[in-house]
Structure formats: structure tokens, C-alpha cells
Amino acid sequence: MNHEGGTTMRLFDTTTLPPQEETSDKPVIGYVHSIESFGSVDGPGIRYIAFLQGCRMRCEYCHNPDTWNIGVGEEMTAEDILDDAMRYKSFWGETGGITCSGGESLIQIDFIIDLFTKAKAMGITTCLDTSGGPFTRDEPWFSKFEQLMAVTDISLVDIKHINSDEHRKLTGFGNENILDMIQYMSSHDCDMWIRHVLVPTRTDFDVYLAQLGDYIKTLHNVQKVEILPYHTMGVNKYHELGIKYPLEGIQAPTPDRVKNAENLLHVMDYTGYKTWRPKK
Numbered sequence: 001m002n003h004e005g006g007t008t009m010r011l012f013d014t015t016t017l018p019p020q021e022e023t024s025d026k027p028v029i030g031y032v033h034s035i036e037s038f039g040s041v042d043g044p045g046i047r048y049i050a051f052l053q054g055c056r057m058r059c060e061y062c063h064n065p066d067t068w069n070i071g072v073g074e075e076m077t078a079e080d081i082l083d084d085a086m087r088y089k090s091f092w093g094e095t096g097g098i099t100c101s102g103g104e105s106l107i108q109i110d111f112i113i114d115l116f117t118k119a120k121a122m123g124i125t126t127c128l129d130t131s132g133g134p135f136t137r138d139e140p141w142f143s144k145f146e147q148l149m150a151v152t153d154i155s156l157v158d159i160k161h162i163n164s165d166e167h168r169k170l171t172g173f174g175n176e177n178i179l180d181m182i183q184y185m186s187s188h189d190c191d192m193w194i195r196h197v198l199v200p201t202r203t204d205f206d207v208y209l210a211q212l213g214d215y216i217k218t219l220h221n222v223q224k225v226e227i228l229p230y231h232t233m234g235v236n237k238y239h240e241l242g243i244k245y246p247l248e249g250i251q252a253p254t255p256d257r258v259k260n261a262e263n264l265l266h267v268m269d270y271t272g273y274k275t276w277r278p279k280k
């Protein structure tokens with residue numbers, strides 16, 4: 001998702017493990033790309049972040065194409081994560097805790113339900129980082145999502161593009177189901193941060209930024225809005241994986257354009273995060 005790296009990140013080999021076999025008598029297995037034990041940008045406070053493997057979107061600016069493959073990664077149970085995470089509990093305070101990111105975290109919704117349910121029982125604050133791609137109101141998925149929201153304290157939601165046609169060009173998929181997920185969160189008292197990556201020639205247009213700003217204004221429970229300036233730090237991964245980099249030659253936005261986007265998204269109006277505390 002927005003996988004900025006950190007001082008304590010551990011990368012796992014994602015090339016050799018077999019796909020998960022789901023049976024009712026086995027623990028739910030998560031496929032983990034990497035762990036960041038001391039993250040400070042993916043959710044409130046200091047957080048232990050599990051970057052889960054797998055994503056179906058193909059955002060042109062994705063700087064983690066190594067998270068795309070589904071069903072590979074380090075196999076971990078909720079207990080494995082919690083045992084490891086608890087070593088950092090003293091840093092979490094009232095707002096820190098565990099974040100599940102990706103890749104696209106919702107690809108492994110069964111695992112996150114298991115992890116967050118056990119985390120909440122231990123009094124740990126939970127945060128879901130998602131782009132919403134897997135969201136559907138079809139069953140049985142939707143009931144699982146409702147179950148997940150009941151044990152999720154806050155969600156970081158990426159809106160890649162407010163215009164569905166442009167969203168499709170940028171990611172390979174339209175945004176209707178993603179906006180539907182956000183609508184669900186807005187109307188069910190689910191706290192969220194909204195994040196938007198500002199990419200010259202892709203998302204950095206006043207008309208779309210203003211539309212996105214207007215849209216966010218209609219939502220409830222938005223604690224924070226963040227502009228994430230596009231950067232080119234992921235380019236080497238494309239070269240290593242032998243994948244053509246779609247945004248070759250496109251530079252990071254200027255500070256002026258970042259400021260402009262922050263104004264159009266009314267970033268300064270969303271201050272709930274400063275005093276935010278988990279409700280559940």
C-alpha cells in the first residue's frame with residue numbers, strides 16, 4: 001500500500017512458499033511480506049506493522065511490486081504476530097498498536113479478522129491500511145468485512161483517484177466498490193484517515209483534487225486527510241523484477257503543488273487525529 005520503509009523492517013523471501021490450504025481444523029495462516037516493528041506513519045502513534053502479501057491492483061506508481069503475488073510470503077499465525085508485537089507494547093501508549101498493511105491487506109481478510117479479534121481481546125489498538133479493492137457487498141465476503149470492522153479501531157483508506165475512469169487507467173480497476181466501502185465506514189461510525197498519492201500527470205489536476213475534496217467533506221468519521229507526494233524510490237524494484245516502470249521520467253510533485261493539493265482537500269480541517277482515541 002503505502003509502504004515507506006523504516007528502521008526495523010525485515011523482508012521475507014516471497015518466492016518459494018506454497019499457497020495456503022484452507023481447512024477448518026488448521027489455524028488461519030497469514031502470508032506476510034515484511035514486518036516493521038516501529039512504524040510511525042501508518043496509523044496513530046507508534047505501530048507494529050504487518051505488511052501482508054498480495055494485491056490485485058496495479059497502481060502505476062506502486063513502489064512495492066514485490067508485494068503483488070498472492071499466496072506467497074512468510075507464513076505466520078495471529079499468535080506469531082502477537083507474540084512478536086508484544087515486545088514493543090511499552091512504546092504504544094493509548095493510540096499505538098498493530099497495523100495490517102500490504103500489498104492489499106483485505107486480500108487476507110480471514111487472517112486479519114483472526115489477528116484483530118485476538119489483538120482486541122488483549123487490549124491492543126488495531127488499524128487497517130487498505131485501498132479497498134476487494135470490497136464487495138456479496139456474501140460471504142460482506143459479513144466478514146462487518147466482522148472485521150467490529151474489531152478495527154481505525155482504517156487508513158487510500159483513494160487512488162476520485163474519477164472511476166481515471167482510477168481504472170491508474171490501477172486497472174474502477175473505484176465504485178472502493179467508494180462504497182468508504183460510504184459504509186462513514187455511515188457505521190468507523191474512524192478513518194483518507195490518503196491520496198499526488199502524482200504529476202496522473203492525479204495532480206485541480207479539477208479532480210477539488211472533486212475529491214468535496215467528496216471527503218460529505219463523509220463522517222474522517223480523522224485525518226493526507227497528501228502523499230509521489231516519489232521514485234520504488235523504481236529499482238521494477239528493474240530487479242524485470243518489470244517496465246510505468247512512470248519512467250515522471251518526477252515528484254513540487255512543494256507548491258503539494259500545498260495546492262492540501263488546500264483543495266482541506267487537509268487542515270481534519271484535526272480529529274490529534275485527540276483520537278480508540279472507541280472499541
Ligand code: SF4
Nearest residue numbers: 001055057059062103
Ligand atoms: S494498492 Fe496499488 S500501491 Fe498498494 S500494493 Fe497494490 S498496486 Fe501497490
